[in-house]
Amino acid sequence: MSVAFSSARPRSKGEVTQQTIQKMLDENHHLIQCIMDYQSKGKTAECTQYQQILHRNLVYLATIADSNQNMQSLLPAPPTPNMGSMGPGGIGQSGGSGPLHSQSNLNDTMAPGLPPTSMMQSQMSNGPSHAPMQQQAGQTQSAGTSSTSLSLPATTHGSASGYSHPMPPSSQGSMIQGPGPGYGSSSSSSTSSRSNLNMQSNTVSMMHQQSATPHYPSSQTGGGQQQYQGQQAAMGMLGQSGQGNSMMSQRPMGTYRPTQQGHGEYSYQQSSYGEQGYERSFDESSQHYYEGGNSQYSQQQPQYQQGSGQQQPFSQQQYPSQQGYSGQPQGYGPGQGASSQYPQYQQDQGQQYSSYRSSQAASGAQTQRPYAYQQGQYGNYQQNEVNCSWLIGLRSHLAAQRKTTGIRNVTTSSALCAKPRGNSQKKELSEKKLTRHFVDHRNVKLLAGAGGKGACTFHSEPRKEWGGPDGGNGGDGGNIIIKVERQVKSLAQVTPVYKGDDGDSGGSKNCYGRNASTTYIAVPVGTVVKEHGKTVADLSQHGQEYVAVFGGAGGKGNRFFLSNENRAPMTATPGERGQERVLQLELRTMAHAGLVGFPNAGKSSLLRAISNARPAVAAYPFTTLNPHVGIVKYRDHEQVAVADIPGIIRGAHLNRGLGISFLRHIERCRFLLFVLDLSSPEPWTQLQHLRFELDQYEPGLSHRPHAIVANKMDLPGARGNIEALRGHVAQRVIPVSALTGQNTEELIIHLRELYDAYLQTQGQGSGEDKPTRW
Numbered sequence: 001m002s003v004a005f006s007s008a009r010p011r012s013k014g015e016v017t018q019q020t021i022q023k024m025l026d027e028n029h030h031l032i033q034c035i036m037d038y039q040s041k042g043k044t045a046e047c048t049q050y051q052q053i054l055h056r057n058l059v060y061l062a063t064i065a066d067s068n069q070n071m072q073s074l075l076p077a078p079p080t081p082n083m084g085s086m087g088p089g090g091i092g093q094s095g096g097s098g099p100l101h102s103q104s105n106l107n108d109t110m111a112p113g114l115p116p117t118s119m120m121q122s123q124m125s126n127g128p129s130h131a132p133m134q135q136q137a138g139q140t141q142s143a144g145t146s147s148t149s150l151s152l153p154a155t156t157h158g159s160a161s162g163y164s165h166p167m168p169p170s171s172q173g174s175m176i177q178g179p180g181p182g183y184g185s186s187s188s189s190s191t192s193s194r195s196n197l198n199m200q201s202n203t204v205s206m207m208h209q210q211s212a213t214p215h216y217p218s219s220q221t222g223g224g225q226q227q228y229q230g231q232q233a234a235m236g237m238l239g240q241s242g243q244g245n246s247m248m249s250q251r252p253m254g255t256y257r258p259t260q261q262g263h264g265e266y267s268y269q270q271s272s273y274g275e276q277g278y279e280r281s282f283d284e285s286s287q288h289y290y291e292g293g294n295s296q297y298s299q300q301q302p303q304y305q306q307g308s309g310q311q312q313p314f315s316q317q318q319y320p321s322q323q324g325y326s327g328q329p330q331g332y333g334p335g336q337g338a339s340s341q342y343p344q345y346q347q348d349q350g351q352q353y354s355s356y357r358s359s360q361a362a363s364g365a366q367t368q369r370p371y372a373y374q375q376g377q378y379g380n381y382q383q384n385e386v387n388c389s390w391l392i393g394l395r396s397h398l399a400a401q402r403k404t405t406g407i408r409n410v411t412t413s414s415a416l417c418a419k420p421r422g423n424s425q426k427k428e429l430s431e432k433k434l435t436r437h438f439v440d441h442r443n444v445k446l447l448a449g450a451g452g453k454g455a456c457t458f459h460s461e462p463r464k465e466w467g468g469p470d471g472g473n474g475g476d477g478g479n480i481i482i483k484v485e486r487q488v489k490s491l492a493q494v495t496p497v498y499k500g501d502d503g504d505s506g507g508s509k510n511c512y513g514r515n516a517s518t519t520y521i522a523v524p525v526g527t528v529v530k531e532h533g534k535t536v537a538d539l540s541q542h543g544q545e546y547v548a549v550f551g552g553a554g555g556k557g558n559r560f561f562l563s564n565e566n567r568a569p570m571t572a573t574p575g576e577r578g579q580e581r582v583l584q585l586e587l588r589t590m591a592h593a594g595l596v597g598f599p600n601a602g603k604s605s606l607l608r609a610i611s612n613a614r615p616a617v618a619a620y621p622f623t624t625l626n627p628h629v630g631i632v633k634y635r636d637h638e639q640v641a642v643a644d645i646p647g648i649i650r651g652a653h654l655n656r657g658l659g660i661s662f663l664r665h666i667e668r669c670r671f672l673l674f675v676l677d678l679s680s681p682e683p684w685t686q687l688q689h690l691r692f693e694l695d696q697y698e699p700g701l702s703h704r705p706h707a708i709v710a711n712k713m714d715l716p717g718a719r720g721n722i723e724a725l726r727g728h729v730a731q732r733v734i735p736v737s738a739l740t741g742q743n744t745e746e747l748i749i750h751l752r753e754l755y756d757a758y759l760q761t762q763g764q765g766s767g768e769d770k771p772t773r774w
């Protein structure tokens with residue numbers, strides 16, 4: 001630790017006087033005002049700049065404080081009655097003997113002009129209880145052990161010889177390393193953290209001092225309390241560093257700062273930073289820098305508390321989050337009965353730290369300190385009260401301003417910062433829009449690309465004037481291919497005319513023209529290509545292609561006509577024209593079963609009841625204007641596709657109603673479900689008309705495997721019709737209610753029976769195309 005201080009000392013650049021520090025404090029004050037001004041004006045960039053400068057100053061001040069604190073070792077022990085028996089100092093720091101203490105070295109390099117007083121020492125240091133320890137350490141080191149903290153053995157702090165507290169090593173060591181199970185730092189980790197101390201010693205010291213400072217206070221009297229508050233504020237100003245405070249006021253002195261403990265705390269501090277997910281940058285980190293000190297402070301306290309078995313329940317209450325300490329060894333009892341000693345201080349402390357820390361934790365920690373310093377000793381700190389207050393204000397200001405201005409305040413990766421999105425569930429398209437986008441018939445004119453013309457050129461170059469013909473051939477024209485794409489659901493995107501690309505012309509130097517690229521027309525699965533009413537292609541599988549028109553061949557260049565008879569052919573042919581066709585594209589819905597019925601029979605309702613499809617349902621005819629396909633799933637993962645076909649009325653084959661154009665969708669259905677409205681009179685007549693219309697569209701279509709679904713059984717009169725219907729038809733009748741879902745299970749089971757029967761016929765090689773398995 002001492003090495004860390006030594007490394008920081010050069011930064012002070014010469015003699016540091018109280019005037020210098022005061023000047024810097026004034027500068028900080030000015031900076032704060034500027035920051036607030038800019039903040040109010042909304043100039044965040046300037047704000048950030050000034051905040052960084054301020055942070056730098058604060059760190060610098062803390063560094064000076066660190067470098068000067070070791071004067072403590074020269075100073076007499078503070079008048080603490082508890083010192084010998086309790087507290088960290090009482091803990092015995094006998095170890096001054098340890099090589100870890102570099103107090104003697106630091107004394108040599110102590111800044112001149114700093115008035116070391118016992119009072120200051122006591123104020124700054126962590127306490128009187130440490131003073132003896134440090135003295136002892138100094139003595140021991142002068143006896144020859146002048147090694148620095150760099151020579152710390154790679155052992156735990158508690159066991160380090162240089163920091164041999166008289167107490168059981170386990171107590172201090174466990175506290176420093178910490179952490180215990182709750183923090184999980186091991187001795188190796190604490191050791192490794194030590195290696196970083198050179199860089200972070202200031203931080204350590206500041207944080208440590210912060211934690212140490214509150215111990216003095218033992219605010220016993222009201223007047224002294226006020227003084228102490230000033231002192232506390234100063235601490236808050238300088239990164240809540242007690243050292244900084246002492247520096248400002250009195251040039252002070254070494255705080256109580258057992259080096260190893262500082263290391264240990266530091267190492268713990270590092271881990272705590274990691275746990276807190278530090279992702280803020282400079283100005284933000286500065287805040288946490290102090291907060292870290294604070295937290296460290298609050299974490300350190302429990303260690304002491306736990307050292308005293310009597311305080312343990314209290315500490316647990318105050319630090320519920322640090323239950324990992326509960327298993328710490330005890331017997332390090334500085335704070336016996338201290339909690340009742342500083343009730344007022346607790347309150348004040350809580351107020352001071354309330355802006356960035358749980359005041360209760362801090363105050364609770366304070367109460368563990370037995371160091372009963374007299375308030376009179378802090379009289380010199382009164383002069384800093386103003387500075388303290390405004391720096392305390394600064395912190396709260398900065399914290400508040402960061403929040404208001406959003407300067408590096410949050411991480412955008414947080415879910416809380418994510419842009420709120422609306423309901424991801426898209427609104428269902430209305431039937432009208434669906435109809436507009438659903439096209440199941442197209443006439444297309446296809447013109448393949450023409451071939452490129454051949455070139456007629458002759459080679460010529462110096463000394464080779466007659467190089468012969470070198471005209472290249474033209475490229476072939478582009479084909480047009482109709483290709484099935486699974487993603488395409490209708491023929492809406494098919495345009496009336498397609499023109500293939502022409503091939504490039506040939507060039508000189510025997511350059512051939514480039515062949516034109518192929519033009520693809522994407523169509524949905526189930527598209528039938530017809531020409532003059534005759535089916536030329538049935539595209540029922542994804543990826544199937546049909547070359548509708550071929551591009552023209554490219555022309556020949558004059559090089560092609562070179563012969564012995566004609567050494568200089570002047571002939572070059574143009575490219576051929578591409579093929580031209582007019583085709584009809586028809587989409588036939590691919591489904592296993594088709595729902596056929598009159599309008600308002602409840603087809604769409606039934607499909608909704610037995611599948612996941614969501615066709616529109618309304619109490620008016622021709623609600624459904626294009627087919628919808630739903631999938632009925634079974635436990636054995638078999639799936640049956642059911643298509644909802646627009647309603648058919650009597651005379652549909654004469655183009656009444658919607659006509660029978662949509663009946664093409666039934667063509668691919670392997671079995672049919674005739675849906676009858678049982679609430680209507682004589683429902684069997686509906687079945688007769690439906691069959692008639694189907695046969696008008698395609699003879700024999702009504703004789704496909706089918707079932708009769710008697711819908712709307714929930715309505716009155718339907719039950720009477722069911723028996724009459726059964727008397728008129730020989731096929732199976734399944735009474736259901738699509739509205740209530742009544743008996744839909746029987747329909748689903750029967751659907752599976754039809755499906756299985758269909759599969760069996762397929763297995764026997766009926767020769768029919770197998771519908772796409774959904």
Ligand SMILES: Nc1nc2c(ncn2[C@@H]2O[C@H](COP(=O)(O)OP(=O)(O)OP(=O)(O)O)[C@@H](O)[C@H]2O)c(=O)[nH]1
Pocket residue numbers: 597598599600601602603604605606616617618619620621622623624625646647648711712713714715736737738739740
């Ligand atoms: N009470 C009762 N009403 C039903 C039942 N099934 C359908 N409906 C009603 O009948 C009306 C027509 O239902 P749809 O499912 O749109 O009939 P559809 O056969 O698809 O009609 P189109 O699409 O025009 O051919 C709606 O008001 C439904 O609520 C049923 O089982 N019981």
Ligand SMILES: [Mg+2]
Pocket residue numbers: 603604605615616617623624644
């Ligand atoms: Mg419908």
